Amino acid sequence: MDVEETLKTDKLIPLESRTIIHLLLINNKICEAMVHALKPFDVSEQQFNVLRILRGLNGKPANLSTLNERMITKMSNTTRLVDKLLLKGYLNRIVCPKNRRKIEIRITPEGSKALEQMDKAVNATQESLLHDFSKEELNTLNLLLNKF
Template identity: 65%
Template sequence: MNVEDILKTDKEIPLKSRTLIHFLLVNNRVNEALNTALKPHGVSLQQFNVLRILRGQNEKPASLATLNERMVTKMSNTTRLVDKLLLKEYVERRVCPSNRRKVEIRITKEGLSILKKMDISMSEAEDRLLQNLSDQEMEQLNVLFNKFE
């Protein structure tokens, strides 16, 4: 992916700007591929993330604060995401019996079932996105990514 070719410019873009533009272009390509993989399942990338977090709870409930804290993409509308998953019956929401101010969210059997199918689609998308990188190159990228604050 050559930034100058994509932007259709003959001028060489300064290194820092080219690097950040590259990040944006790669981010767009990754989001597009992952959203395309999830589209047949009727779930957004953020909803998929919520379902994965809930599955990782191992049947323990999560609060909205827990979901917000663990989301890959931080957002303020986690309630809306959960509401959409409730309508699909992928999650259930209950008021905590011991603390009526706390809401507990769990993944349902239906949610676990559809998540298994989404995992396959996502794995295939990851394979396509990363097919030109060796394991060593991915390790190098992760080392570099860890330098960001």
């Protein structure tokens, strides 16, 4: 992706600005592809992330704080994400009767099944986005990105 060409400018953009713009353009391309992959499942990237976090806990419950800490995109509307997934039947939420602020959230069997299907679509999208890269190039790219 040529930044100047994408932005339709004849001016040479300074390297530092060009790098940040390039990362932003790539981020947008990835986000658009992920939204497209998840659209048939009627879930957002953030909802998908919540489901993956809960699956990764292997049946252990999570609370909103745990989910927020592990989210790829940090946000304050985790409660809303959980509520939407509850309506779909993908999560269970248990509120402690003695302390209403203490809640336990788990993925349901229906949520796990749906997540397996989402994984297939997301994996295909990732492969499509990265098909021009070798494993060595991906390792190098990750090493460079770790510097952030």
